[in-house]
Amino acid sequence: MSGQRTSPLKNFFAGGFGGMCLVTAGHPLDTIKVRLQTMPIPPAGQTALYSGTFDCAKKIVVKEGVLGLYKGMAAPLTGVTPMFAVCFLGFGIGKRIQQTDADDPLTLVQLFKAGMISGVFTTAIMAPGERIKCLLQVQAANTGAQIKYKGPIDCAKQLYAEGGLRSIYKGTAATLLRDVPASGMYFMTYEWLQHVLTPEGKSRSDLSAGRTLFAGGMAGIFNWLVAIPPDVLKSRLQTAPEGTYPKGIRDVFKVMIREEGIRALYKGATPVMLRAFPANAACFFGYELAMKFLNKFAPNL
Numbered sequence: 001m002s003g004q005r006t007s008p009l010k011n012f013f014a015g016g017f018g019g020m021c022l023v024t025a026g027h028p029l030d031t032i033k034v035r036l037q038t039m040p041i042p043p044a045g046q047t048a049l050y051s052g053t054f055d056c057a058k059k060i061v062v063k064e065g066v067l068g069l070y071k072g073m074a075a076p077l078t079g080v081t082p083m084f085a086v087c088f089l090g091f092g093i094g095k096r097i098q099q100t101d102a103d104d105p106l107t108l109v110q111l112f113k114a115g116m117i118s119g120v121f122t123t124a125i126m127a128p129g130e131r132i133k134c135l136l137q138v139q140a141a142n143t144g145a146q147i148k149y150k151g152p153i154d155c156a157k158q159l160y161a162e163g164g165l166r167s168i169y170k171g172t173a174a175t176l177l178r179d180v181p182a183s184g185m186y187f188m189t190y191e192w193l194q195h196v197l198t199p200e201g202k203s204r205s206d207l208s209a210g211r212t213l214f215a216g217g218m219a220g221i222f223n224w225l226v227a228i229p230p231d232v233l234k235s236r237l238q239t240a241p242e243g244t245y246p247k248g249i250r251d252v253f254k255v256m257i258r259e260e261g262i263r264a265l266y267k268g269a270t271p272v273m274l275r276a277f278p279a280n281a282a283c284f285f286g287y288e289l290a291m292k293f294l295n296k297f298a299p300n301l
């Protein structure tokens with residue numbers, strides 16, 4: 001696969017723009033995912049709060065209006081933009097440290113490793129962003145309960161007051177478990193599809209919008225195929241009352257398997273997969289668009 005180097009700053013800015021496109025396209029399905037993953041287990045004989053993805057979407061819209069689907073979006077938008085900036089920057093660095101020469105082609109395994117490096121880079125921003133986002137998404141679902149957090153900043157302040165940075169960073173190991181392999185799959189899939197879809201004698205930058213959208217969408221699908229089980233554990237851990245799981249995700253895993261069985265590890269899979277393609281197609285499309293813009297108007301960046 002082509003190993004052509006891109007300026008780190010361009011990767012950073014184009015990645016950030018890609019992240020903004022991803023949030024806008026994917027947040028409603030992300031809200032449904034978190035609601036399904038964290039809904040209370042119904043007492044025997046009673047029905048679950050949501051019977052599935054479409055029921056959940058319908059209930060949110062009826063009860064909270066369409067904006068209910070966009071609840072908690074300020075946090076990912078402010079968090080995901082820099083996170084994707086760092087993610088694409090990290091991928092570029094991951095590729096670079098495996099090359100001896102600027103034009104050295106990279107194998108699929110090297111691309112996977114570069115993606116994993118990017119996953120480590122992003123966790124510093126991703127873990128607190130996910131903690132705040134999940135808490136905000138879930139509190140709106142708790143009928144009757146008093147609203148605890150007014151917004152992302154208030155949520156961060158309260159978490160800090162209650163448990164310091166440790167509380168804000170709760171779920172970091174789970175986030176690493178999710179994002180390191182997932183990022184490997186993400187970038188490897190995208191780069192490989194770009195390579196396969198580029199016609200003989202043409203360069204990647206000539207690729208049509210449709211092919212870029214397809215490669216980006218598939219990268220999202222493969223990312224989530226490996227990310228769903230650790231994501232469920234992460235959401236549970238990050239939204240649980242303090243002290244529920246003293247040993248972190250190991251405890252979440254044990255309790256979940258005991259009480260709900262192995263299938264619980266795939267809760268919320270439908271909205272995740274429904275979101276994965278359009279959100280990541282938008283992300284890579286935005287990234288490539290921003291990169292073209294930067295190459296034209298800031299070639300020396």
Ligand SMILES: CC(=O)O[C@H](CC(=O)[O-])C[N+](C)(C)C
Nearest residue numbers: 087179182183186220223227
């Ligand atoms: C788990 C996650 O955030 O995946 C990102 C794609 C998406 O659908 O949000 C990709 N990546 C882990 C590389 C940031």
